[in-house]
Amino acid sequence: MSLTLAQMAVEVLTTADARAKTALSRRHAATWRAARAGDAPTIEVGTATPPMRPARPDAPELLHPRDVPRRKPGTPEGRIALLHAVAHIELNAVDLHWDIIARFSGTRLPLGFCDDWVKAADEESKHFNLMADCLEAAGSHYGALPAHAGMWRAAEDTAEDMMARLAVVPMVLEARGLDVTPGMIEVFRRAKASDAVTALETIYAEEVAHVAYGSKWFHFLCGRHDLDPKEVFHALVRKHFHGNLRPPFNEEKRAEAGIPPDFYWPLTEDA
Ligand SMILES: [Fe+2]
Numbered sequence: 001m002s003l004t005l006a007q008m009a010v011e012v013l014t015t016a017d018a019r020a021k022t023a024l025s026r027r028h029a030a031t032w033r034a035a036r037a038g039d040a041p042t043i044e045v046g047t048a049t050p051p052m053r054p055a056r057p058d059a060p061e062l063l064h065p066r067d068v069p070r071r072k073p074g075t076p077e078g079r080i081a082l083l084h085a086v087a088h089i090e091l092n093a094v095d096l097h098w099d100i101i102a103r104f105s106g107t108r109l110p111l112g113f114c115d116d117w118v119k120a121a122d123e124e125s126k127h128f129n130l131m132a133d134c135l136e137a138a139g140s141h142y143g144a145l146p147a148h149a150g151m152w153r154a155a156e157d158t159a160e161d162m163m164a165r166l167a168v169v170p171m172v173l174e175a176r177g178l179d180v181t182p183g184m185i186e187v188f189r190r191a192k193a194s195d196a197v198t199a200l201e202t203i204y205a206e207e208v209a210h211v212a213y214g215s216k217w218f219h220f221l222c223g224r225h226d227l228d229p230k231e232v233f234h235a236l237v238r239k240h241f242h243g244n245l246r247p248p249f250n251e252e253k254r255a256e257a258g259i260p261p262d263f264y265w266p267l268t269e270d271a
């Protein structure tokens, strides 16, 4: 019997090895895409209960952000640490995108919701592989350094509320990625690390769509429940996100992703 999409999501979430997780993620995404294109039998979305925390490899060691050593970005070690941090974020993003599919599989939504998050999960899997490849080319690997322990917190904090999940994960955290990635690309450009530059440019280009999917489905649910999107966004971020948003913002890419300035400026420290 073939798996439902929700079961596929749980399979990815319960796979611990990072390369195995991304390979399975990409395979399930291709299966879903083929079914949606009419090239393979229909796949039911189904319902499934995802684990509270996804399976992860034994390494990297996960530390409180305070205890993760900082390294200067101008050094080779600093650049490896930066790639390692991005790899960790990408692996977490793979799990986040499959988690939203399984976690909220009981909520009736257009199939386009699944298409978007399956595509995002597939791209995150590619992003992790790109970062892991860059690390290996530099003589390191994912797991060689400690990583942030708090990454899954946003998922736990928003496990009961799909609108909060969309507000905090794609519309706050992934939007933050749009703000900081150009600076990171500059670090590798200055070091003439062309593989890392190309990989980060791919990530940067594809992340805009993930933020846009968040905005799209957040607005969809606001429309369904006759809610004011900006008011609800502010209330949910204040309730579920720990800390203020920090400028400078990438206003151009945020606009492209459907996040207007009056969504984020009132959530900064000075506001
Ligand atoms: Fe990504």
Ligand SMILES: [Fe+2]
Residues within 6 Å of the ligand: 093, 120, 124, 174, 207, 210
């Ligand atoms: Fe993403």
